Amino acid sequence: MRVFESLAELPPLVGQEIAVSDWVKVTQQRIDQFAEATGDHQWIHVDPQRAASGPFGTTIAHGYLTLSMLPLFAQSALEFRGVRMAVNYGLNRVRFMSPVPVDSELRARFKLVSVEDIAGNGMQVTTEVTVERKGGDRPVCVAEAIARRYA
Numbered sequence: 001m002r003v004f005e006s007l008a009e010l011p012p013l014v015g016q017e018i019a020v021s022d023w024v025k026v027t028q029q030r031i032d033q034f035a036e037a038t039g040d041h042q043w044i045h046v047d048p049q050r051a052a053s054g055p056f057g058t059t060i061a062h063g064y065l066t067l068s069m070l071p072l073f074a075q076s077a078l079e080f081r082g083v084r085m086a087v088n089y090g091l092n093r094v095r096f097m098s099p100v101p102v103d104s105e106l107r108a109r110f111k112l113v114s115v116e117d118i119a120g121n122g123m124q125v126t127t128e129v130t131v132e133r134k135g136g137d138r139p140v141c142v143a144e145a146i147a148r149r150y151a
Contacts, residue, residue, distance in 0.1 A: 073108035
């Protein structure tokens with residue numbers, strides 16, 4: 001885990017990888033819970049029998065499930081002390097580059113893209129997050145995430 005004592009530590013790190021998360025297993029239960037929460041019950045995600053004869057030979061995670069795991073990855077990778085509040089501000093770019101078969105293990109790499117001072121004693125932090133699958137040869141997702149953090 002990478003710990004930052006203050007937001008002032010960030011500007012010199014722009015362009016660098018600043019943290020790597022722990023591995024997280026994507027189980028069928030997690031996929032099914034995401035399907036329930038979002039209403040996306042496409043068979044390729046939730047029907048193991050049908051998916052066995054599909055293009056991936058098994059169920060795969062929703063792309064948006066992978067994206068929604070960014071806060072979970074960040075929780076094991078980054079700690080910002082002296083920050084009273086953080087809010088997601090948006091995404092500049094998201095790509096799902098390869099599937100996530102059920103029971104895959106994923107982790108995220110965080111690269112600092114930019115930091116900007118904002119009103120209210122805050123900083124807008126843009127991070128490129130690359131989600132990789134253990135044993136995979138390509139990232140499963142690359143997203144440029146923007147957060148606003150206030151000291």
